[in-house]
Amino acid sequence: MDSAGYYTNCKKTDGICEGICDGEHGSKAVLSMSRLKCALRGFDLKALLFLLIGLPIIIFVIYVHGQKVTYFLRPIWEKPPKPFTVLPHYYHENVSMANLCKLHGWKVREAPRRVFDTVLFSNELDILDIRWHELSPYVSEFVLLESNSTFTGLEKKLHFKENRQKFEFAESRLTYGMIGGRFVKGENPFVEESYQRVALDQLLKIAGITDDDLLIMSDVDEIPSGHTINLLRWCDFTPEILHLQLKNYLYSFQFMLDDKSWRASVHRYRAGKTRYAHYRQTDDLLADSGWHCSFCFRYINDFVFKMKAYSHVDRIRFSYFLNPKRIQHVICQGADLFDMLPEEYTFQDIIAKLGPIPSTYSAVHLPAYLLEKADQYRYLLPGNCMRESG
Ligand SMILES: *[C@@H]1O[C@H](CO)[C@@H](O)[C@H](O)[C@H]1NC(C)=O
Ligand SMILES: *[C@@H]1O[C@H](CO)[C@@H](O)[C@H](O)[C@H]1NC(C)=O
Numbered sequence: 001m002d003s004a005g006y007y008t009n010c011k012k013t014d015g016i017c018e019g020i021c022d023g024e025h026g027s028k029a030v031l032s033m034s035r036l037k038c039a040l041r042g043f044d045l046k047a048l049l050f051l052l053i054g055l056p057i058i059i060f061v062i063y064v065h066g067q068k069v070t071y072f073l074r075p076i077w078e079k080p081p082k083p084f085t086v087l088p089h090y091y092h093e094n095v096s097m098a099n100l101c102k103l104h105g106w107k108v109r110e111a112p113r114r115v116f117d118t119v120l121f122s123n124e125l126d127i128l129d130i131r132w133h134e135l136s137p138y139v140s141e142f143v144l145l146e147s148n149s150t151f152t153g154l155e156k157k158l159h160f161k162e163n164r165q166k167f168e169f170a171e172s173r174l175t176y177g178m179i180g181g182r183f184v185k186g187e188n189p190f191v192e193e194s195y196q197r198v199a200l201d202q203l204l205k206i207a208g209i210t211d212d213d214l215l216i217m218s219d220v221d222e223i224p225s226g227h228t229i230n231l232l233r234w235c236d237f238t239p240e241i242l243h244l245q246l247k248n249y250l251y252s253f254q255f256m257l258d259d260k261s262w263r264a265s266v267h268r269y270r271a272g273k274t275r276y277a278h279y280r281q282t283d284d285l286l287a288d289s290g291w292h293c294s295f296c297f298r299y300i301n302d303f304v305f306k307m308k309a310y311s312h313v314d315r316i317r318f319s320y321f322l323n324p325k326r327i328q329h330v331i332c333q334g335a336d337l338f339d340m341l342p343e344e345y346t347f348q349d350i351i352a353k354l355g356p357i358p359s360t361y362s363a364v365h366l367p368a369y370l371l372e373k374a375d376q377y378r379y380l381l382p383g384n385c386m387r388e389s390g
Contacts, residue, residue: 067317071341072350080345084262084285086245091227097234106235113233114140114213116269118204118276119220120196121146123159123305125166126377127296131223132170133369135216138229142174143207145200149181150309151189175207189313200276209269217276218264222246223367224290232266240268241282244289251295253366254382255334255357261292291367295337298379299390300324307337315340324389332385334359359383 062069070077090103101108117139121128132142146160158178160167167174179199182192209215214233216224224244232238246261262285267274297303304322307313315338320326330337334357342353361382363371370377378384 064317067315068341071343074344075346075350078345081280082283084243084245085283087239087242087284087286089228089287089289091231093227097231100231101235104231104235104238106237109234109236112138112230113268115216115229115233116141116143116204116207116209116213117216118143118200118207119145119218120200121160121220122150122309123156123302124220124297125159125163126298126380127221127223127293128160129166130367130369130377130380131220132167134223134226134367135229136169138226138233140173140213141207141209142170143177143200143203144174145177145179145196145203147179147181147196149183149192151193151196152309152313153181153183153185153187153189153192154309155181155183156305156309175203177203177206189310197276197278204269204276211269211271213269215267215269215274216264217267217278218244219278221294221296222261222264222290222292224264224266225367228286228289229266238268239282239284240270241284242266243280243282243285245285245287246290246292247288249291249293249296250334250357251331252380252382252385253291253293253296253363253370254359254385256360257353257357259288264290264292293380296380298388300327300387301390303327303331303337303387328387331387 087104090100095103098108115135115138117132117135119128119131121144128144132139144160146158148156148158150156160176161178164171164176177199179196182195184192204215214229216229218224222244223246228244232242242265243262244264244266245259246264247259248257248261249255250257262280263278265281295303295306297306304324304327307316307322316322317338321338327337329335335355342350344350344353359382363381370380374381379387
């Protein structure tokens with residue numbers, strides 16, 4: 001782009017400037033005028049080339065990476081949400097419950113509260129199995145609702161109903177509900193999602209929840225650790241609503257993204273007041289309370305299904321995102337399925353998280369049932385990224 005460049009071109013008489021640049025003829029003034037013209041002509045050509053080739057490339061790059069540009073600039077256009085008040089969490093298997101409650105500033109009860117674990121189920125059978133086994137010793141009633149519609153209005157099988165016999169251990173404590181989808185075309189997926197969550201409130205009443213029972217509100221893949229729920233059911237004076245800080249994993253327990261998952265919450269139930277929700281409801285967050293394993297699926301097809309059924313279906317900007325080979329590659333890399341930048345609120349955090357998630361080789365402090373059934377759930381453990389196509 002520098003004029004020296006055109007000038008040099010000109011001196012070399014590249015055809016366009018031929019004659020004009022020939023310094024043999026004319027005065028110095030004419031010569032410099034000619035050089036200017038020449039430079040301008042050269043410029044015209046380059047500008048034209050730029051318009052014809054460069055501009056479309058730039059537009060294409062913005063089209064492909066536009067989301068990245070806006071995400072990268074997020075710290076400018078969006079303020080971070082108010083930080084949580086993180087409550088320290090104390091636990092060791094050898095410390096008595098009386099002492100654990102005391103360490104948190106709470107008081108041990110004579111008997112534990114009843115616990116209701118309530119989930120909206122899609123198709124994550126393996127994660128449900130691990131979740132329910134982790135929580136089983138502490139849960140009074142498992143409440144599960146499934147629909148024949150995804151949030152995006154696609155028809156879906158009743159995966160739980162079809163596999164119910166695999167959950168024999170929970171059967172005596174299970175309240176199962178099925179809700180027909182509304183299949184409204186072109187609607188915002190969050191509408192169907194909230195419709196299904198409202199149905200969960202009804203199902204909870206059918207399950208027999210009463211005031212002061214503990215209610216876990218979380219997605220299936222947000223798994224509170226058993227000892228966390230045991231602590232909360234045994235102590236008095238805990239906050240009425242408490243969010244749980246979970247470690248965020250992606251694809252398996254090999255890729256730990258951060259410890260910032262907060263959507264799961266535990267409520268002391270109040271009839272007429274408590275509503276099943278998955279957004280922020282209070283400022284209190286109990287540290288290190290379990291695991292959130294996103295996109296932790298056995299089959300490549302499950303990834304494709306989830307990508308389409310997901311409330312953020314607009315993130316599938318190109319159909320090759322759903323290509324099985326690409327998905328397998330992305331899983332092994334710990335990269336992003338939607339090719340997006342990290343959703344963070346400061347440049348420091350965005351930059352710290354650029355690129356694939358580093359692998360962890362620790363399988364310490366994971367759900368016990370995952371390790372007991374390691375043969376069955378090997379794909380969730382570090383070092384096993386290859387998936388079946390299924
Ligand atoms: C746990 O407590 C038992 C008995 O009180 C004791 O024998 C054992 O050494 C303790 N284990 C740890 C890891 O502290
Ligand atoms: C979904 O379930 C409802 C309620 O059982 C039923 O009426 C409807 O036909 C089902 N729709 C599909 C597409 O399976």
